Amino acid sequence: MKTILEEKFYNNISNPLIENLLSSTVKTITDMSEADKGIFFLYNPSEDRYELLFTIDKDGTYKHYGIQFDDDTLKFIFQSNSFVNIDSGDKYQEHFDKISSLLGKRFYSSILSEIKFNGYKFGFIEILRIAPSKKFTETEVQIVKKMINFAESTLKGSVFPSLQRFSEIDKSGIKLDQIDFVIGKSPTFREILKSISKIAKSPSAVLLMGESGTGKEILAKTIHNNSDRANRPFVRINCSAIPETLLESELFGYEKGAFTGAVSRKIGKFELADKGTAFLDEIGEMPLNLQAKLLNFIQEKEFERVGGTKTIKIDVRIIAATNKNLEEAIEQNQFREDLYYRLNVFPIYLPPLRERAEDIPLFIEYFIEKYNEELGKKVKGISDEALFLLKNYNWPGNIRELGNIIERAMVIGSKDVITPQDLPHEIFGILGKVRKPAKEFSLREGASSLWEVEKGIIERALQECNYNQSLAAKKLGISRNHLRYRIKKWNISIKNNNKPVES
Structure with missing residues (x-):
């Protein structure tokens, strides 16, 4: 092979x-x-x-x-x-x-x-x-x-560092059709590959957890494509995009005359996925009343169409995904605990991009290759300065956001290398968000790199706000969580006169 x-x-x-x-x-x-x-x-x-x-x-x-x-x-x-x-x-x-x-x-x-x-x-x-x-x-x-x-x-x-991103995939023996997510060399990435190779052949449910944009749907397709169901349907169901009143009929189908407007029988998503895989995206958004019916379907492998009396038995593997903390949702009575345990047979956590910094250059390389082909460009790579900024950005939109930023940079850039001038202002972190004149944030002598400049700005803001992080964040024009992330990243002291302050 x-x-x-x-x-x-x-x-x-x-x-x-x-x-x-x-x-x-x-x-x-x-x-x-x-x-x-x-x-x-x-x-x-x-x-x-x-x-x-x-x-x-x-x-x-x-x-x-x-x-x-x-x-x-x-x-x-x-x-x-x-x-x-x-x-x-x-x-x-x-x-x-x-x-x-x-x-x-x-x-x-x-x-x-x-x-x-x-x-x-x-x-x-x-x-x-x-x-x-x-x-x-x-x-x-x-x-x-x-x-x-x-x-x-x-x-x-x-010449071949560009091929390094595929080496871990090849070692795992996993077949891929899309690789937007499945790129990397980080320990977390290797563990995910191990999980895929172990669970792909199993008919058991899989629960994918992670922030939006981390590649949950692509990972679900990868599991499906490496299973014995690869030649059968893969049906995606977005639980948050379908109105609550229509979700049951979308999942299970309905019979003619089941409700006003039901002029003919309709086959539901689960029935369409028979012998294949049903991917329940944003499962945390499913209404509680429908969660009970889903639980019964997963347990019994059978259901009735809306307005019907005939019991239909099918064989479907369930892969669910969420960006919510379902355990917290259970405590708040927003998600059924018994359904959670039914779905959580094989849990996989997809880390956000900010926790996979060593994989960012590989993603950049992949997106440059992809958009060179799509846009007819001849971009060769990215400058060290631009790479530094991308590796130290917080990435709230994860891999999807990185792909969009690389595409934008290649559209507006005029050189064969992506430079900081091609990146949007939010990528510059603290440097791009300072609202006060730069002279108010005089830097340490010898600050010669971007991270030293940023670290100096944060330290000065904390000093001027008596180490009150809420005030310092407001002064810098960023959220408190963003400031705490930067403090931890640059190992900045948050003590004043050896006394703990607000954290």
Whole structure:
């Protein structure tokens, strides 16, 4: 089965930067091993075959081919040895015949080595000699091995960081159709991937919890797509978007004549999802009276349409999602405790983006790639200053907000790199919200970075307000919660004369 890394590498091989680096790598190995020609074979994961991408001679002559190259030798080495020293006098005669016929020269010996990225094989490098008497020695073989290892490290560090975001996904074995959410390398992200791989095949209910914009629907689809129900319907039901008076008939359907306007039978969402998955989004908004009927349906796997008498049995997996604290809702008599426990068989918490700061650069890279294609842009990346601001923003809208901001920056920006000038004012945090003249917030000497500037502004505001956080927040034009978040982030002292103050 092809992996995301293999597919992404194959789809991006036409990038001149990647091909140039690969050709330089092959040329260096060819020169240092005193070979006559170097070849790069690319693995095509979609068709499980190989392509001869290019050749390069010892005099530097480069030729691009990009043609299919069916060869049992490559398949054998791909499945077994990763590195071989071969000559035309042994079992690899057919391989030399094909190479010699294609290139118009007779070759008699070669070193053939796979090349990897993050442990995934994406192709072969082969170096060849013409002279029958000049076979590769064991010493030369060891030198080439070391050069291949060095080349893999160079490729990984210089061109392929953009593929790093897929490595954890590939390790989990999870299939993805959408990756807006499923990107990351943080410990929390890895735990979520582990949870998906464990629960996907189960028919049990899943409860997804997290703020708006954290990717709950995409995660629900990922669970569905990795289950035995993947070829069956995935039906989304937004419990907050359907009026309370219509929600029951939307879920369970109704019979003709059930109420005024019911001129024909209507199949409900649950029935449409039979043998598949029903995704109950914003389950915390469901009215209490309907929660009882939902509980009965989950327990018995049967229901009656509104206005009907026939009991209908179906097989549906329930995935529910909420941005509410359901335990608090239970205490406030807004949510049934028995329904909560029925839904909470497999709970998954999706952390807000501000708790996944190490994943923000990967999301930015993904959105730049996405909007380059959609908008016809050629943005290469983001400046260090702009990245700093995005990594230190509070992200109330989470991943959805980040995607919108990157799209906006790419629309209005005129450079091939996103800069702070392309970002909206709210991204600048305290710096963008100060309402007083800057001279009122004189900074520490030596403040040389944005975080030092922001920290200095907060410290001065706290001092001037006698460390009263409510007054300091008002002075800065931000909420008290936002101020407390920044105080914690920058490890700012909130004590005055060694006495605890308002917190």
